[in-house]
Amino acid sequence: MIPHRLLAGPLSRLRHSIDRRLFRLRPAEALPIRLRQRRIFVLPTRAGWIFGLTLFAMLLASINYTLSLGFALTFLLAGVGITSIFHAFRTLLDLEVGAGPLPPVHSGETAQFGLILSHRRRAAREAITVRTAHSAVNTDLAPDAHATLTLTAPTPARGWQRIGRLTIETVFPLGLIRAWSVLTPDITLLVYPAVEATAPPPPSGTGTDGRTQAASGDDDFAGLRAHRPTDSPRQVAWKAVARSGTLVSKQFQGGAGGPLTFDWHHLPPAMPDEARLQRLARWVVDAARDDARWTLRLPGQTLGPDRGAQHRHRCLRALALFRLNHHVPAAN
Template sequence: MKSEWLSRAMDLRLFRIRPAEAYPIVLERRRIFVLPTRSGLLFAFTLFAMLLASINYTLSLGYALTFLLAGVGVTSTFHAYRNLLGIEVSGGHGTPAHVGDMVGFEFSLNEKARRDRFAISVINSEETVVTDLPASSTLHVRLTCRAIRRGPLDAGRIVIETHFPLGLVRAWSVFTPDHTVIVYPAIEREAPSPPRGGEDHDGESSASEGSDDFAGLRGHRDTDSPRQMAWKAIARTDTLISKSFTASAGQQLDLRWFDLPDTLDTEARLSRLTRWVVDAAAQAREYTLTLPDQSIGPGHDATHRDRCLAALALFGMSAHS
């Protein structure tokens, strides 16, 4: 936490970076910084040694070579700075994901100065993308980071840098875009089938399987009733196996927060409801999601699914935005 605070303070003081900047973001002169790399420092030390030797031995050719190489170093600094100057960063869209998955943030790099840009690196906390930017073109860059909690996820601190052309200096710019993606709750891996609308559910009974159509065999769960046990298969394999049943396709699902077992905490309830929403949407089933603070549906299309997942992601948060 202390290192993150220090990094943000340095951004604000040294790089004039606001907490969140609206697109488009233009890399102007005051936003680009240049410092020597390790190779650049070694190059400068070598030039200094050559200068001392030339002075000590009065070498005219030594002076010429030293100042020629120094001119190359200064020129490379100018080209590195110019390689970033004027690039415009505009926002694309983010790829929503579930907790534990990789979230994608897309950016567009726009070149409007009619010159090629080489070896441009776009960096976030977990990934580096290196690319060239042709003259008068737009390039789409996608950065990813792992989602560790549900809710809004900001793109965070982004660095654009280059070591072009000789690697002697590093030119870079730092910005924090106003770019947010919603992270949905994690999907429960072994969730029971959802209850059907119109039935009376209480506690664990909401976790029971439908009983209309036989869907196949699966691993045994603690919530399975004895009638679901596949006794013949258990006798053959010596492994606990249960029968899986599904409700009829036309039956509307009623996914209710209050029908979940009291043993589940908030995040576990959200994970189970997320599993049911995802499965119902994949099967084009009509369903309603009922949370303590709102009810969504009925519906079955992708828009309805996204509304339900967003409501689950923002559940319990002060600002639903």
């Protein structure tokens, strides 16, 4: 007996080959994508098959008993069913698919792929469902309008992640006919590394011995901020906690330390690469939240010193793509 794992590869390649030929799928389709006539498929739903069998039984009974009203009712209902095929097909015809907002997320969080459906017809399109392997969204389109949808997916690893295979379908108007189209849009989202939950305080610079110095930042009191799990007990403002009952920490501005320095080579030698990236990501996120200036040093790349949201994105992007191929992986 052939093991299942030996058949998995050939069966997967055969399935993808059939999909490409049947649904005319490409590795990644440039946007916008317009649903032409040849890309839309139509078949009865389960209710449609039952409806068809009922009409067939009604036709046999009308023939057997020569019922004129039975013939009229059978052909009337058959005409309604045929009309629903036309309406279901027209609901998807010439629909355009484009990319919407694609906010980056950290690995382990839920990715949100933005998708824009638009059309130029003067009639509304109703009961449209957009489906991926992980989520589905229903929407209606007003005449000559567009709608922005959000599809979610898990993020198992850092780097680029595609939206994957997309199915757009409708059973409008009666639920008897399903019209659908399958496509693979070129929509990708950047996944940052996960942030370490209990990272130690970040370093602030490099001393004369070449080792990083801890960021004390205790020179000037700058105010209070929300407590973070990585704060030491001495940073907690215990008097303010006693008054308000809310856990807050003291924030300082140190003039001697200068910009923070997050250096790959100053992390423990035995720390795995992914753990290093998670710790550096935590330091970058915390520094951006405190509006500090920092420098990120990776093998062969130095970013900063700088501050702000753009610098945060550049650093997290460098961490997300560190030692990965920069090309976007193929869709599943």
